[in-house]
Amino acid sequence: MKDYFKYRYSKDIEFNLNEKTHLIILGNSSDFFIDTLLNNNDKSNVFIGDVELNNESIQTVRKRMCVVLNKHLNVFVGETVKDEIAFGLESLAMSKNEIHELIEVESKRFKIDKLLEKDPNSLGSSDKVKMKILSYLIINPKILVLDNILSELDYNDKLLVLNILKEYQNDGGIIINVSNDVEESLYADKIIILYNNKLVCEGKTLSVLNEEKLLKRLGIGLPFIIELNKYFMDYGMIDKYQLSNEKLVGALWK
Amino acid sequence: MEIIFDKVTFVINKNTPLEKTILNNISFNISNSGIYSFIGASNSGKTAIGDLINALVVPTKGKVRIGNFSNGGRKIRNINRLRFETGYVYKNPYDMFFNKTVEDELSFGMKYFKYKTDKMSLRVNDALKLVGLNESYLELDPLSLNLVDAKKLALACVLIYNPKIIILDEYTNGLSSNDKNDLIRLLRILKTKYKKTIILLSKDTSFCYQVTDYVYLLSLTRLIKEGKKDILHDQELLASINLEVPKIVSFVNECNKKGHEINYYTNILDLIKGVYRDVF
Numbered sequence: 001m002k003d004y005f006k007y008r009y010s011k012d013i014e015f016n017l018n019e020k021t022h023l024i025i026l027g028n029s030s031d032f033f034i035d036t037l038l039n040n041n042d043k044s045n046v047f048i049g050d051v052e053l054n055n056e057s058i059q060t061v062r063k064r065m066c067v068v069l070n071k072h073l074n075v076f077v078g079e080t081v082k083d084e085i086a087f088g089l090e091s092l093a094m095s096k097n098e099i100h101e102l103i104e105v106e107s108k109r110f111k112i113d114k115l116l117e118k119d120p121n122s123l124g125s126s127d128k129v130k131m132k133i134l135s136y137l138i139i140n141p142k143i144l145v146l147d148n149i150l151s152e153l154d155y156n157d158k159l160l161v162l163n164i165l166k167e168y169q170n171d172g173g174i175i176i177n178v179s180n181d182v183e184e185s186l187y188a189d190k191i192i193i194l195y196n197n198k199l200v201c202e203g204k205t206l207s208v209l210n211e212e213k214l215l216k217r218l219g220i221g222l223p224f225i226i227e228l229n230k231y232f233m234d235y236g237m238i239d240k241y242q243l244s245n246e247k248l249v250g251a252l253w254k
Numbered sequence: 255m256e257i258i259f260d261k262v263t264f265v266i267n268k269n270t271p272l273e274k275t276i277l278n279n280i281s282f283n284i285s286n287s288g289i290y291s292f293i294g295a296s297n298s299g300k301t302a303i304g305d306l307i308n309a310l311v312v313p314t315k316g317k318v319r320i321g322n323f324s325n326g327g328r329k330i331r332n333i334n335r336l337r338f339e340t341g342y343v344y345k346n347p348y349d350m351f352f353n354k355t356v357e358d359e360l361s362f363g364m365k366y367f368k369y370k371t372d373k374m375s376l377r378v379n380d381a382l383k384l385v386g387l388n389e390s391y392l393e394l395d396p397l398s399l400n401l402v403d404a405k406k407l408a409l410a411c412v413l414i415y416n417p418k419i420i421i422l423d424e425y426t427n428g429l430s431s432n433d434k435n436d437l438i439r440l441l442r443i444l445k446t447k448y449k450k451t452i453i454l455l456s457k458d459t460s461f462c463y464q465v466t467d468y469v470y471l472l473s474l475t476r477l478i479k480e481g482k483k484d485i486l487h488d489q490e491l492l493a494s495i496n497l498e499v500p501k502i503v504s505f506v507n508e509c510n511k512k513g514h515e516i517n518y519y520t521n522i523l524d525l526i527k528g529v530y531r532d533v534f
Contacts, residue, residue: 028430031400070401070428074346122274124296125345125424148401151427154295154457155498180402180430221431224460224501224522231526237533245508252533253514 005143005174006047009036013199015192022165022175024188026220027195030178034147037067048143065143066136073128073152074121081123081131082116088139102138109164110134111157126154133161143174151181162187183223185209186243193218206241255321255339255418255451257284257307262316264302276302278475279316284453289445291454291462294472295496300455301345304421307453308342309333320419338367340419341412347404351396356407359396363415381414386436401428420444421453426461438465459486463500464520471495487518 005017017023025033036044037053046053048064078084082103089099107113110130115123120131129152137144144165153161165175177184185191191208193201195218201208209215209226216222222230225243232238232252242248264277277299284290292300305311306318309325317326323336330336344350353359360378364371379389385406391399396407405425412420426434442465444450456462462469463486471479473495479485486492489507492499499507502525509516514532519525 071348119272122272126296148428154496156496180428180433182431219430219432227522228505228526231522232529235526235530237530245505248505249508249512252529253512 004049006045008045009041009197010043012197013194015199015202017174017176017190019172019174020169021190022169022188023177023190023192024185025176025178025192025194026180026182026185027193027200027218029194029197030148030180032197033178033194034067034069034145037065037145063139064141065145066139066141067145068132068136068147068149070148073125073132073149076120079119080117081112081120084120084131085135085138088135092139106134106138111160125152126157129153130157130161137164137168141173143176144168145176145178147178148180150177150179150184182215182221186223186225193220256319257419257451258319259283259303259306260317260319262306262313262318264299264306264311265314268314275475277306277313280477282470282477282480284451287445287449287451288467289441289452289454289465290468290470291456291466292470292472293456293459293462293497295457297474298472298495299475300472301423304342304423304453304455307419307421308340309336334367338369338415339417340421341415341417342421343405343408343412343423343425345423347401347408348397350408350411351404354395355392356394356396357392359407360411360414363411367415369415377414381410384413384440385410386433402430402433405429406433417450419451419453421455423455424457425454426456426458434461441465457497459492459498460500460502462486463503471497484518 002018003016004019008014037046040054048061051057051060053061076084077087085103085107086099089102103116104113107116112127112130112134115127120128123131129149132149150158150161169175177188185205188205191201191203191205192199193208200218201211201214209222212222212230225245225248228248229238229241238251242251259280259282262277262280265273265275267273292303294300302311306313306325307320309330312325312327317324320336320340323330351359353362357378360381361374364374364377370377382388382391387403387406387410391403396404399407409425426437429437441452444452454462454466463483466483469481469483469485470477471485478495479491486500487503487507489499489504502520502522503518506516506518506525516528516532519528
């Protein structure tokens with residue numbers, strides 16, 4: 001279906017998203033954006049499929065769109081990790097055997113199968129984030145919103161989670177990653193910059209990262225490898241973008 | 255002020271089924287002012303080191319000395335003085351807040367420790383300016399701030415009573431690049447002008463590589479290696495303990511593998527000059 005997710009905020013912000021997109025939102029109004037997704041706001045219109053977000057449709061919207069919040073990282077509903085993951089499935093009225101099998105399979109993908117019987121409060125921060133993302137992803141929503149949460153992960157876990165998100169995206173999901181860390185933008189296909197509650201810039205990853213002066217003025221900065229490429233291009237040492245260390249070194253010393 | 259860890263072991267929930275070792279036989283010695291970073295992945299016991307220095311917990315074996323105080327199982331006399339000299343910024347900044355407005359939150363530390371109470375409003379404004387916030391925040395509720403502003407406020411709450419030791423626990427997670435650059439400038443001022451001892455507990459190796467004087471590497475409750483920041487050049491060691499190699503180091507390593515000789519720079523502009531000289 002075309003334009004599954006539509007977002008409008010008075011006249012300032014307006015964008016649509018297709019299926020199979022990974023969007024990253026940069027800039028200083030991230031908490032304002034999350035707030036309009038969670039609660040009904042007079043000025044904003046959010047369409048998910050054929051449903052508009054308001055007080056009556058909130059049940060359907062929660063089923064189709066999940067928001068992983070940074071503020072709720074230490075708030076738990078279950079006594080063990082398994083209860084915590086099963087909570088969403090139980091409220092969808094699945095049978096106990098199905099839940100058990102599903103959790104067995106999915107927890108192995110996330111590498112937390114040895115922690116299932118533990119107390120969530122005793123986990124390290126990286127495992128806690130993986131558990132939170134799995135507990136939302138397991139009910140298979142159409143849209144997954146991440147609020148500034150990938151920066152808490154260890155390096156290997158970050159690569160693992162980004163791979164799993166890639167698979168989820170290819171199966172037809174939409175990922176909206178609200179973040180302050182510009183390095184994560186290299187994994188996305190689309191960038192939107194919100195500044196002081198206004199839409200400043202929108203486009204494909206490399207075309208937005210090309211706007212060096214704008215990004216530096218807004219305090220967002222550039223990813224390290226792009227910044228390196230920019231300087232070498234200014235000195236005329238290379239003539240097009242090389243997005244890995246090996247290729248860049250190969251292009252510099254021909 | 256010096257910090258000495260003497261063969262410290264720390265176990266939680268001892269003699270129960272939930273027993274878990276957090277730190278295992280750790281010894282180190284910090285005597286001069288400067289920036290020291292403890293780098294490790296999660297579950298390596300970084301937060302426990304901060305808690306032990308601030309005497310929030312007691313070690314199971316061994317002893318921790320902070321200046322004239324010793325945290326080793328006995329009751330510490332005059333513990334307020336110890337808390338006054340070691341300022342601690344928690345991992346979750348919302349844990350620190352319990353007042354209704356930002357102004358009350360900032361002035362609480364000065365009232366509690368009775369430190370220069372006649373210059374209260376002046377110091378409140380100065381502390382806010384130091385971390386990059388302005389006066390419009392004074393009337394807000396601290397719990398309604400977003401994550402980045404909450405972290406900055408937590409740092410201001412500590413700086414206001416001028417402690418000798420400052421501990422930052424996972425402070426750089428979720429900050430934008432401008433905020434990180436401002437933080438680097440602030441830490442350098444605190445180190446050189448005011449002679450503070452700053453302890454960073456972090457897994458962000460790219461940030462620590464730019465500011466730190468001395469590095470301790472932790473992995474799974476043990477202290478693996480310590481030294482100047484050139485121990486972060488070892489790619490295999492960092493990969494084996496689940497840490498990212500600093501971005502600038504991984505580029506220089508790639509160059510040197512191909513047979514070019516580039517020095518290890520900390521600043522990107524110096525790196526560009528070095529590469530330019532080698533190519534032409």
